[in-house]
Amino acid sequence: MGYRRTAEEIEEIRATLRDVQFVGGESLSVDFLTRPEIVRAILPRELEPGDEPRLTAQVSRWRSNCVGDFAASAIYVSARHEGVAGDYVLTMFMDNDIPLLFGRDLYGEPKKIGSSSLHRNDGHMTGVLERRGNRLIEIEADLGEDRGPTAVLGRNFNVTYRLAPDGSALVGSPTLMMAEFDQRTTVFRKGPATLRLLGTVHDPLDELEILESRDAVYVETGMRASCVPVATMDAGDFLPLALGRSDFWPALVTATLPA
Template sequence: MGFVKTREEVARLEKVLSHPRFVGAEMLTIDYLTTPEIVRSILPPGLEPAAEPLITAMVGRWRSNCVADFAGGAIYVAARHKDIEAAYVLAMFMDTDQAIMFGRDLFGEPKKRATSDLRHNGTSFHGYVERGGVRLIDIRAELTTDLGPATAQGANFNIKALPASNGIGCEDDPFLTLAEFDNTLRTRKEGAGALLLGSSVHDPVADIKVAQLRKAAYIEGDLISRCRTIARLPAKEFVPYLYGRLDDWTALDTENLPVLAERAAPRQARAG
């Protein structure tokens, strides 16, 4: 395996890239309603709000046929593109370089490096994501309803976008992608939960305010995915959303350490 792959190596790699499998998944989620105004403000061009301003926070871990074992979490926003309804991945955090590169480069997922943990004891579940010393997502749940095994389908919207080489705007019109999942679930549990959201200058997760908590849930199973591009988005309109996905580079200016410290102060919001 060198810097230039042989025809056989390319075929082997593309077989995995086109048929990724995320197996042995364990995912703890909690749904909540935010305000319609917040949803309208965070959805980029090409996406419209769904019927409800529904947000899902998730913490999980997975095995795979492409990026080894990994763990992390995400914030999803219910959205619509034409006649397709799916969850828009607003923020995503993973603990390995391979998981970050694969999802970001292939699907367009807005992945960043973070640490996480997911534990359960009987009907009690707890999962969290931390980045830069800030706990961004913290889910606690008491899941007393056992729904049994099932098969299910899921889908996520993502956007593949690159900053321009000269540092001004997008390099080109971004791609809106749709990742679809065929899920074989061995365990499904539901119940009540509590959610704590935190923010830093780089990850303003707590800005997605909780208006009403919905159910918490936990699943175990295999997620078989595929992805396709479904639209191009106007580069100029996407620029504010592009920079919102990235870290605040101005807060990482070590020539001005007092400014850095002031901008990086964390914030937290609790619900439940």
């Protein structure tokens, strides 16, 4: 019965989650610098800012061995935990619910539904994120020649937590998670880019002030992913950031009951 997994199905699930693979990926990203006080405000207290106040805007698409095909966008913040460098995932958007539930429930990624698209005309490339009819990320890049294959181990910091039904507190303590991505890149291209971040009351990307935008990076890549808990966090301190991961519910009122 599908709603009660058999022992054999549970073992299949475990085998898949022990060897998570994202395949045939294409990613267009731009690093930019912002004000240090913005970085400190959007990072959990348990994370230290990275060597510079760097954020990354990314638009990508993938295949996988666990969640099907999907397109995604994200904003990352350079950070450290106990000397280990990585990127805190500030916000992330999937084009369907399967990768959304996987990343949010298992890794603590702050995912929402959004439409991401990549288009390339020779060396010119665009990446766009839209959500609920609003553009949030626009990248335009002119890419140089392929610089050949590379290998890199990437790290992301995320948070798992449970919000009380009335939004007044977190239930229990949040957990800081660290995901690692063993990445093998077959194509690597860079070039000058323009980046625009726009916003709504639900997704205020426009509050991330761009002081300096760097070259775009385009890769074709695949990677294996794993994730482990690394620290228990302060619930009261993280509550404002937890609520910032959700839409602003007071702005979604369409009707009310009579007084």
